[in-house]
Amino acid sequence: QTFEKLLIANRGEIACRVIKTCKKMGIKTVAIHSDVDANAVHVKMADESVCVGPAPTSKSYLNMDAIMEVIRKTRAQAVSLNVSICCSFLSSLSLQASEGVTFIGPDTHAIQAMGDKIESKLLAKNAKVNTIPGFDGVVKDADEAVRIAREIGYPVMIKASAGGGGKGMRIAWDDEETREGFRFSSQEAASSFGDDRLLIEKFIDNPRHIEIQVLADKHGNALWLNERECSIQRRNQKVVEEAPSTFLDPETRRAMGEQAVALAKAVKYSSAGTVEFLVDSSKNFYFLEMNTRLQVEHPVTECITGLDLVQEMIRVAKGYPLRHKQADIPINGWAVECRVYAEDPYKSFGLPSIGKLSQYQEPLHVPSVRVDSGIQQGSDISIYYDPMISKLITYGSNRAEALKRMEEALDNYVIRGVAHNISLLREVIVHPRFVQGDISTKFLPEVYPDGFKGHKLTDLERRELLATAASLYVTEQLRSQRFLGTPRIPIAKSKRSSWELSVQLGDGIYPVAVSKDGSSFSVEVDGMKLNVTSEWNLASPLLSVTIDGTQRTIQRISRNASGETSIQFLGTVYKLQILTKVAAELSKYMPEKAAEDTSSILRSPMPGTVVAVSVKPGDMVSEGQEICVIEAMKMQNSMIAAKTGKV
Secondary structure, three states: OOHHHHHHEOOOHHHHHHHHHHHOOOEEEEEEEEHHHHHHHHHOOOOEEEEEEEHHHOOOOOOOHHHHHHHHHOOOOOOOOOOOHHHHHHHHHHHHHOOOOOEEOOOOOHEEEEEOOHHHHHHHHHEEEOOOOOEOOOOOHHHHHHHHHHEEEEEEEEEEEEEEEEEEEEEOHHHHHHHHHHHHHHHHHHHHHOOOEEEEEOOEEEOOOEEEEEEEEOOOOOOEEEEEEEEEEEEEEEEEEOOOOEEEOOHHHHHHHHHHHHHHHHHHOOOEEEEEEEEEOOOEEEEEEEOOOOOOOOHHHHHHHOOHHHHHHHHHHHOOOOOOHHOOOOOEEEEEEEEOEEOOOOOOOOOOOOOEEEEEOOOOOOEEEEEEEEOOOOOOOOOOOOOEEEEEEEEEHHHHHHHHHHHHHHHEEEEOOOEEEHHHHHHHHHOHHHOOOOOOHHHHHHOOOOOOOOOOOOOHHHHHHHHHHHHHHHHHHHHHHHEEEEEEEEEEOOOOOOEEEEEEOOOOOEEEEEEEEEOOOEEOOOOOEEEEEEEEOOOOOOOEEEEOOEEEEEEEEEEEEOEEEEEOOOOOOEEEEEEHHHHHHOOOOOOOOOOOOOOOOOOOOOOOOOEEOOOOOEEEEEOEEEEEEEEEEOOEEEEEEEEOOOO
C-alpha cells in the first residue's frame, strides 16, 4: 500500500514518466499546467488536472502559492516535484507535513545541503569525498571573482550555487572572461533559480563526466546503482549518455560508488539521487555536485539494473525499506540515451527552434527501443520551456548492439515542423572516437572545431543518395501520369523505361541515367551502375530503400514543382535539384536571385526575450562588440555586431 493520489508539480516527459509508474501502482494522479500547456500530453494522461497560471514558469510551475492551493483542493496525499521548485518549496514542506502530505524525494535538510553547491562541497569534504580545488564561499562581485580566479589559477569554472542543467555556468580563461562570466552566470542563476549566488573552482581540462546513481531509504540503507557516462555535452548540458561507462574498471566503479553512498549517508539522504563526478585521464575522480532528484538520464540505469526508479522513490517516501542489497545490483547489457532537442545543431551545436510538430512518429517499431516524451503530433515547442522533444533510449546485450539499434532508431524517427538535432546525434554515435570510447566533455568542440556541418558523404554514399533521389523522382513522374490506376489518356504513348536526368547536390551537378525494371531501378552515376529497389510508398514519411544490397532508411522532407527536394539520408538532410536533361540546359537562362546583405542588420538567430540592450542610437560599435542580450529557453545569449559601424 502506498498513496491514493499523487500531485505532479512538473511538465513534459518527466511528468509523463511519473504518471506511467503511478498507473502501474494504482495511484491516481493530478497534473498541474500553465495556460499554454492545457492540451499537453501529461495533462491528458493524468486523472485530474489544474491550471496554475500563465506560461512563464515563475508564474505557473514555480508558483508555490498556487501549487499549495491545488494540493489542498485535490486532497493529494503526495507530491512529486520539479527540481527548480525544491528550494522554494522548503518553507512549505513543514506546512505540508502538518497537513499529512508526503514529498516524493529526500527531506528538506538534504535538498538544502545538496542544492547549495557551496554547502554541498564542504559536506563532501567532511565525508571524505574527493573535491575540486576552489573557493568555498560566495563571490560578491566581478572584482572579487577576478581576484579569486587569479589565486586559483586559470582556467576556472564560474557557476551558480543553486544551479543545475548547465544554466548559470561559464568557463573563464582570463580576467575579461571572468568579468563577463560573472555577469551572465549571475543573471541566468537569478532568472532560473531565483538565487544569483556564484562560486568559483578550478576547471579540470578535458575530463569525463561520470555520475553515480544512488538509492537510499529512511532506515539508513543506501545503494549505488552503477554509473552513467555523460561526457558528450554542449554548453555544459548532456547530449548522449550511456551505462555503464567504457572507461571505469571495477575498482574505480566501487570507489566512486562507495564515496557516493558515504555522501548520501552523511546528509541522511532518502530517495533516488545522483552524485556527479569529473574523472581525469588517470581515473582520479572529483565530486562535482549531487542532484536531489530523478535525473533526465535515469532510463539507462533502469535498463541495465531492471529497477523502476520512480517506483522505488514512491516506496521510500511511504517509509518502506529498500528491497535490494548491494550485491543484488547487476550490470546487464548496455544502454544508450540520446536527448532529442528542438534545436538547430548547425548553430553552436544547437540553438533552440520553436514551432508546431506537424508530423511526429516515434521509432517504437525498432526492437529494444524506449522513448520518454511529453509531446505528440500537433504539440507546440514554445520559447517558455526547455526545447527537449524526447529521450531516445536503446538497449543491447553489449555496447555495439545498443549503438547499432540507436543508429536504426534515429533513422526511423520522424520529426517535422521544428529543427532537431538528430543529424548531430547520429554523427556522434557512429564517430570512430565515440565507438572506441575515446571521449571527454570536450568531444564536440574537438571533433567539430569549425562547428557541426552534418554528415560528410563518401563517394559511394554520394552515389547512393543521387541514385535514390533519381529513383524517387521517376517514381513520382510515373505516378502523376496515372489516374485511379489507369493511364489518363488511352491514346498516350507506350510507357517510358529510361530517363536522362541532371541532379544538383551541393556545388556539384551530376548526369544520372535511370532505367526501370519492375519495382527496381538501374541507375548510372559517375559511370557506375547501382540497383535501387523499394516498395516506393510515396505517402509514407519513411522509405526503406535497398541500394546494391545495402538497406537504408530515408525520409523525404520536402519537394516542389521546380525539382527541388530535401532528403534525410544517414541522419543529415540534403537539398537536391532534379531536372530532366532538357530542363537543366534551359535552367542556365534563369536569373539568379541576389542574396540579401544582412551584415548591417543584427538579426536574432532564435526567438526570445531581449533582457539587455548595450548600445543606443548614434553609438559607434566595432566588430564583435555586444549589442544586446537575448534570453531563450532559460539560456542567455550575447548578440554581437557583425561589422564596425554606427547604430
